[in-house]
Amino acid sequence: MKSSKQVWIIPVAALIVLGAYHHGKLGAEAAVAPAKIGVVNVTTVLENCQKHKQWQEKMQAEQTETRKQFDKMKQELDAVQANLKLRTPGTEDYLKLRQEMMEKTALLEAKDTFYQDKVTAEMQRWTESLYQELLKVTETIAKSKGLDMILADELLDLPAPTLRDFMLTIKTKKLLYHNSQYDLTDEVLAALDKAE
Secondary structure (H helix, E strand, O other), rough: OOOHHHHHHHHHHHHHHHHHHHHHHHHHHHHHHOOOOEOOOOHHHHHOOOHHHHHHHHHHHHHHEEEEEEEHHHHHHHHHHHHHHOOOOHHHHHHHHHOOOOOHHHHHHHHHHHHHHHHHHHHHHHHHHHHHHHHHHHHHHHHHHOEEEEOOOOOOOOOOOHHHHHHHHHOOOOOOOHHHHHHHHHHHHHHHOOOO
């Protein structure tokens, strides 16, 4: 009886050891292979791509038009304020002009607040959309080059405007050095400009 158990135990143990060895060998080979890495300066691509420049021109034109509207409203408000100074406080004309002045002031402030919120929301939507496109283009280039990973590199502006800005940059900058042969920034920028 003992010998029949030993007959089964020895081959099973051998299979387990062989399986563990084989699994360990495959795992070690996979773990040792170095990753192929590329680098892209995201800020450079986003700020210099043609799509962003076109969007900025559109926003600049809109801002110029909005500024004209605000200037016109401000001139109207200034005229009402100047006229108000010529009136006797407490008279009917004075009260009507004061009401008009208050309404124009409130409208101007409300439009300004709305415009600032609108611009902020548009900037966020645009940047998120462009960033998503950048990610797709980067992925396509990485796959075509057989790369496993792309790291973001950001330029450090020195001297920094403030210590706070400098410390924030240090805390968020993760790539400290890379060989320039791994830099795909120009290629990603060109591909993003070509993308529809």
